[in-house]
Amino acid sequence: MSTTNSVILTIENVSKRFGGLLALDKVNLSVKEGEIFGIIGPNGAGKTTLFNVINGVYPPTEGRVKFRGEDVTGLQPFDMSKRGLARTFQVVRPLSELTVRENVTVGACFGREHLPLEKAEKVADEVLEYVGLAERKEMLASKLNVAQKKRLEMARALAARPILLLLDEVLAGLNPHEVADMLGVVRKIRDQGITILMIEHLMHAVMNLSDRVFVLDYGAQIAEGTPQEVSNHPKVIEAYLGDPKVAQRFLEGAA
Amino acid sequence: MKTLSSPFIWIILVVVGGASLLPILTNSVSLREDMFLMLMLVILASSINIIMGYTGYVSFGHIVFFGLGGYLAFFLMKEFQVQFMLAALVGGAGASLIAFFIGIPVLRLRGAYFALATIGINEAFRSFFTNFDLFGGAVGMFFNFSVYDAYGGAKNAGQLAYYAMVVLALVTIGTSFVIKKSKFGLGLMAIREDQDASMVLGIDPARLKVLTYTISAFFPAVAGALFFFKNGLIEPGPAFELHRSIEALVMVMLGGYGTVTGPIVGAVVYERLRGFLITDPTLSNAHLVIAGVLLLLIVLFVTAGVIGWVRQRVPALRRYLE
Numbered sequence A: 001m002s003t004t005n006s007v008i009l010t011i012e013n014v015s016k017r018f019g020g021l022l023a024l025d026k027v028n029l030s031v032k033e034g035e036i037f038g039i040i041g042p043n044g045a046g047k048t049t050l051f052n053v054i055n056g057v058y059p060p061t062e063g064r065v066k067f068r069g070e071d072v073t074g075l076q077p078f079d080m081s082k083r084g085l086a087r088t089f090q091v092v093r094p095l096s097e098l099t100v101r102e103n104v105t106v107g108a109c110f111g112r113e114h115l116p117l118e119k120a121e122k123v124a125d126e127v128l129e130y131v132g133l134a135e136r137k138e139m140l141a142s143k144l145n146v147a148q149k150k151r152l153e154m155a156r157a158l159a160a161r162p163i164l165l166l167l168d169e170v171l172a173g174l175n176p177h178e179v180a181d182m183l184g185v186v187r188k189i190r191d192q193g194i195t196i197l198m199i200e201h202l203m204h205a206v207m208n209l210s211d212r213v214f215v216l217d218y219g220a221q222i223a224e225g226t227p228q229e230v231s232n233h234p235k236v237i238e239a240y241l242g243d244p245k246v247a248q249r250f251l252e253g254a255a
Numbered sequence B: 001m002k003t004l005s006s007p008f009i010w011i012i013l014v015v016v017g018g019a020s021l022l023p024i025l026t027n028s029v030s031l032r033e034d035m036f037l038m039l040m041l042v043i044l045a046s047s048i049n050i051i052m053g054y055t056g057y058v059s060f061g062h063i064v065f066f067g068l069g070g071y072l073a074f075f076l077m078k079e080f081q082v083q084f085m086l087a088a089l090v091g092g093a094g095a096s097l098i099a100f101f102i103g104i105p106v107l108r109l110r111g112a113y114f115a116l117a118t119i120g121i122n123e124a125f126r127s128f129f130t131n132f133d134l135f136g137g138a139v140g141m142f143f144n145f146s147v148y149d150a151y152g153g154a155k156n157a158g159q160l161a162y163y164a165m166v167v168l169a170l171v172t173i174g175t176s177f178v179i180k181k182s183k184f185g186l187g188l189m190a191i192r193e194d195q196d197a198s199m200v201l202g203i204d205p206a207r208l209k210v211l212t213y214t215i216s217a218f219f220p221a222v223a224g225a226l227f228f229f230k231n232g233l234i235e236p237g238p239a240f241e242l243h244r245s246i247e248a249l250v251m252v253m254l255g256g257y258g259t260v261t262g263p264i265v266g267a268v269v270y271e272r273l274r275g276f277l278i279t280d281p282t283l284s285n286a287h288l289v290i291a292g293v294l295l296l297l298i299v300l301f302v303t304a305g306v307i308g309w310v311r312q313r314v315p316a317l318r319r320y321l322e
Helices: A047-055 A077-082 A100-110 A117-131 A146-159 A176-191 A203-209 A227-231 A234-241 A244-254 B007-026 B029-054 B063-080 B084-106 B111-131 B145-151 B153-181 B183-193 B195-200 B205-231 B242-255 B261-279 B284-301 B305-313
Strands: A007-018 A021-032 A036-040 A062-067 A085-087 A164-168 A195-199 A212-217 A220-225
Touching: A007 A047, A007 A195, A021 A036, A021 A047, A021 A062, A021 A195, A021 A220, A036 A047, A036 A203, A047 A077, A047 A085, A047 A164, A047 A195, A077 A085, A077 B195, A085 A146, A100 A117, A100 A146, A100 B183, A117 A146, A117 A176, A117 B183, A146 A164, A146 A176, A176 A195, A176 A203, A203 A227, A203 A244, A212 A227, A212 A234, A220 A227, A220 A234, B007 B029, B007 B153, B007 B261, B029 B063, B029 B153, B029 B183, B029 B205, B029 B242, B029 B261, B063 B084, B063 B111, B063 B205, B063 B242, B084 B111, B084 B153, B084 B205, B111 B242, B145 B153, B153 B183, B153 B205, B183 B195, B183 B205, B195 B205, B242 B261, B242 B284, B242 B305, B261 B284, B261 B305
Parallel strands: A036 A195, A036 A212, A085 A164, A164 A195
Antiparallel strands: A007 A021, A007 A062, A212 A220
């Protein structure tokens, strides 16, 4: 599906250690422009840690992160935001006492384009329309339900006009109907030319959506490739068999 | 600027400005004294609101800037006969500069740690001025009456200080409004709601917070300069009086933190209440107790304060009532 082959994000030998815990162990990956790249792995595999390292929430213990040809290892999250990286949080983090529109305006104001307030408000309105929150824009963010908060996360990230979007479990906690809606939104975003790196537990979704999939287990990379290749990989099946239900879903989804 | 075309801010400024004219029109000195104090509290509460209400950093010892501005300006006026308005502005700028350098390390602290640190800073400056003879030590400094000659006598000087305080109050309220409505202000509120999320959204919290702290130090410092100029005497005790800081916090909470009008309403209501309590023979010693109970009640039941409560109850007003 990828339109071009130029690499947009490279992770080189990245390790992250928290005291005695090795959360990431020499991870290597490269994301190409225009693709949807899925990251999967059992709970505690280090997926969100990987996002935090890419995003600048904390620096890697070892290794380099390169974004669009530039070494960005150890830069702060707000520096990354200016370079065109946006992300959503696994546990939603709305700015509760601000309205939905203000939340999204923050994204537009301080994102890649650093828009002045009035232009940012226009962008916010467009994006809210796009994710289907336009009618709720004057509500306080705290009053939204979970599905709406997930959309708000998405809207806020999109308003920054990112080049690369990190989605951390945007489907978790949604009902099947909401999942279908959200998948539509994700596809639309990719069709706009935004590269997407997503962590997802919902196997059928990640398998259907991703161009390539990367599997982490105990901080180490155990497989990488197309959804087909990955789902037949013996190590992946082994890693997931620890949780039979997930393994079952995994196999069904890939079939 | 689009922000200043909002009718809301002009209504507020006209109301405050109009009220400030009353003592002049009625030629009442006691009313003028009341208004002088009231405006000073409005300035103090509004400034604290910028760092506390917008940014979420409870600056308990904010009164330190009132004292610093007062001391700097007083020293300039006394030793170098600097004109009082110039001295007040220099005092404000000096306090802002100090806030800038204090803010860089201290604003790394969050929550209760920051609040405690600001109290420590206030106490440290109080000790410094108490023990440093250049600024008069524990007895402070006082003017020779001849200082007021340049302004046509003490009476006239009092009048001039009043006008300056009115202008300062209007500028403070205007600044508070412009910040709230700006991109800068939006960034501050994002920090208040979730600092880590705000960083991911592209905000550099350290830079914005230090700038905010610097701005919020300026107005109380100028107010301090005007207050002590009119007073003719400055001592470490009244200059760095922690309970005045706490009262200002009560005003912000009472009126509604994070709103432009809240601190004004809070300051007026609280000061009226205090005036009433102090003149009442049985309650006069208990006014701080009542302030404490009031704060407790607000925090427990009306967290948003008067203005915040109205905004919650009447959504239609939200657009107009900031």
